[in-house]
Amino acid sequence: MDDDNELTRLKKDHSQLQAKVAELEHDLRDCQGLVQAKTRFLKDLSLELRTPINGVMGMLQLARSTPSPEERREYLEMAQVSASTLQNLINDLLEFSSLDSGHLPLVEKLFDLRAEFEPLLRNFKSQSQWKSLEFSYLIDDALPLRLIGDVGRTRQILVNLLNNAFAYTKKGFVSVTVGPWRGQNGGRDVSAAALRPGRCILHFTVKDSGIGIAAHRQATLFEPFATGANPLEKQYSGGAGLGLAVCQRLARMMQGDIWVESREGQGSAFHFTVECGLADQAAATAPPPKAATPEVHPGNLKILLAEDEPVNRIFTVRVLQKCGFSVVTAVDGKEALQMLSREPVDLVLMDIQMPRLNGLDATRAIRAGQVPGVDPAIPIVALTAFAMESDKARGLEAGMNEYLTKPFEVPTLMEAIQRVMN
Numbered sequence: 001m002d003d004d005n006e007l008t009r010l011k012k013d014h015s016q017l018q019a020k021v022a023e024l025e026h027d028l029r030d031c032q033g034l035v036q037a038k039t040r041f042l043k044d045l046s047l048e049l050r051t052p053i054n055g056v057m058g059m060l061q062l063a064r065s066t067p068s069p070e071e072r073r074e075y076l077e078m079a080q081v082s083a084s085t086l087q088n089l090i091n092d093l094l095e096f097s098s099l100d101s102g103h104l105p106l107v108e109k110l111f112d113l114r115a116e117f118e119p120l121l122r123n124f125k126s127q128s129q130w131k132s133l134e135f136s137y138l139i140d141d142a143l144p145l146r147l148i149g150d151v152g153r154t155r156q157i158l159v160n161l162l163n164n165a166f167a168y169t170k171k172g173f174v175s176v177t178v179g180p181w182r183g184q185n186g187g188r189d190v191s192a193a194a195l196r197p198g199r200c201i202l203h204f205t206v207k208d209s210g211i212g213i214a215a216h217r218q219a220t221l222f223e224p225f226a227t228g229a230n231p232l233e234k235q236y237s238g239g240a241g242l243g244l245a246v247c248q249r250l251a252r253m254m255q256g257d258i259w260v261e262s263r264e265g266q267g268s269a270f271h272f273t274v275e276c277g278l279a280d281q282a283a284a285t286a287p288p289p290k291a292a293t294p295e296v297h298p299g300n301l302k303i304l305l306a307e308d309e310p311v312n313r314i315f316t317v318r319v320l321q322k323c324g325f326s327v328v329t330a331v332d333g334k335e336a337l338q339m340l341s342r343e344p345v346d347l348v349l350m351d352i353q354m355p356r357l358n359g360l361d362a363t364r365a366i367r368a369g370q371v372p373g374v375d376p377a378i379p380i381v382a383l384t385a386f387a388m389e390s391d392k393a394r395g396l397e398a399g400m401n402e403y404l405t406k407p408f409e410v411p412t413l414m415e416a417i418q419r420v421m422n
Contacts, residue, residue, distance in 0.1 A: 049089065055082030087407060092243055101128035105389070110279060113178070114139055115399060121176060122153060124162055127388050131166065132396030144200065146279030150254060154274050157247045158204055158259070161270045165208040172267070178202050179272050198278050201256065207269040213262040217293055221260060222248040241261065247272065256304070301421070302326040304345040306336035306362065307383070308354045312406065316349065319410055333357030337365060340374045347417065352384040352395065356382040359384065360398040367399035379420035383408065 059079035063072045121137040125161040128135035139278050154401045158176070165174045181201035213221065222244050244258075251258045254272035303320055307313040320327045328345065330336035336348070348366075354361040359382065369376045382395045387405040402416040 052082040052086040106150040108150050110148050113145050116151050135174050136174040147276040149276035153250045153383050160243050160247050161206040165206050169208040170212035174208045177205045201275050203273050205271050209267040212264040212266050214264045301346045303347045304328050305349045306330045309349045333362030337371050341372050348380045349383045350380050352386050363398045381416050
């Protein structure tokens with residue numbers, strides 16, 4: 001009897017062990033698949049990074065070697081296009097990282113649907129004329145015009161899908177429709193009963209007559225590191241495989257979803273939904289309109305730029321001087337504090353990563369009143385390559401008034417200076 005019980009126990013243990021081995025083998029296959037996907041992603045990323053870098057360097061070499069001002073301008077404009085492509089790729093990488101760690105908050109505000117999206121759509125209509133594409137858009141009259149939501153993130157998803165549609169469509173059409181969600185097939189099933197009071201769901205559709213997507217690639221299209229195509233078989237540039245993953249996560253952050261309907265060689269229709277508040281629900285809490293702020297006169301302002309990287313320092317100084325500001329420079333945080341003690345300035349532009357003393361500690365010393373002769377409340381604007389939301393939070397906690405990331409646009413810097421000086 002004891003032998004029978006022992007045999008039964010051994011059989012049970014063996015079955016459990018087999019089940020555990022099967023589970024581990026399944027997990028191992030999943031891990032191997034993820035490693036392979038990441039390896040493919042890194043190879044694609046190398047390609048996608050090198051392509052615009054080559055464009056920048058190549059065009060700059062041509063610009064240096066040509067005596068013609070017209071040709072030089074053309075080469076510089078093409079170099080700027082390649083640089084923008086590189087910046088967009090890096091932004092995708094940073095944004096995906098922030099989304100993956102849960103550090104990317106939504107910024108909801110009251111907005112006018114047509115005022116926010118029609119200028120953007122008109123811009124794409126202008127672009128279509130250069131590509132010989134027919135572009136059309138329709139915003140359903142049934143939609144309320146004034147809503148509350150993260151219009152910036154919603155616009156980001158739409159721009160990403162439109163850029164893809166234009167890249168993969170060489171002839172035919174691209175169209176956009178914006179309407180209320182009516183429970184069409186696809187995406188998350190959100191019934192009217194499940195919708196919170198005072199909310200509505202916007203449904204965006206971007207259709208094209210482009211190359212389409214094979215059925216077996218659609219299942220992984222929105223996964224990180226997926227590009228939807230073998231890089232050696234790509235007919236057109238398709239990015240490094242993060243744009244659609246970012247779009248999906250943004251849509252789901254806004255209680256929506258994203259999905260695709262496509263047949264290879266017959267075009268695609270990308271759909272996404274986002275949940276918004278109704279304007280009459282938000283009116284009671286809407287912030288009052290801001291009073292006009294007095295204009296800052298550059299000729300009256302002296303700026304200290306703390307920047308250790310020589311090229312960035314020269315660029316920023318030239319930009320500020322062309323705008324009419326007086327500028328002095330420091331190559332690290334320690335020198336910046338010494339200069340502040342010697343001569344008065346109106347504003348500090350502070351890099352974060354610098355030798356001897358970093359920008360965060362330099363800012364903390366100023367705010368703590370540890371720099372003789374310096375007003376602890378002097379405006380400080382971060383001007384840094386640290387672009388994560390967590391980096392921005394650390395900068396603001398250290399006492400910085402504004403936080404700008406490199407590369408920056410000149411108007412963005414001027415707006416930040418305007419805000420801190422007022």
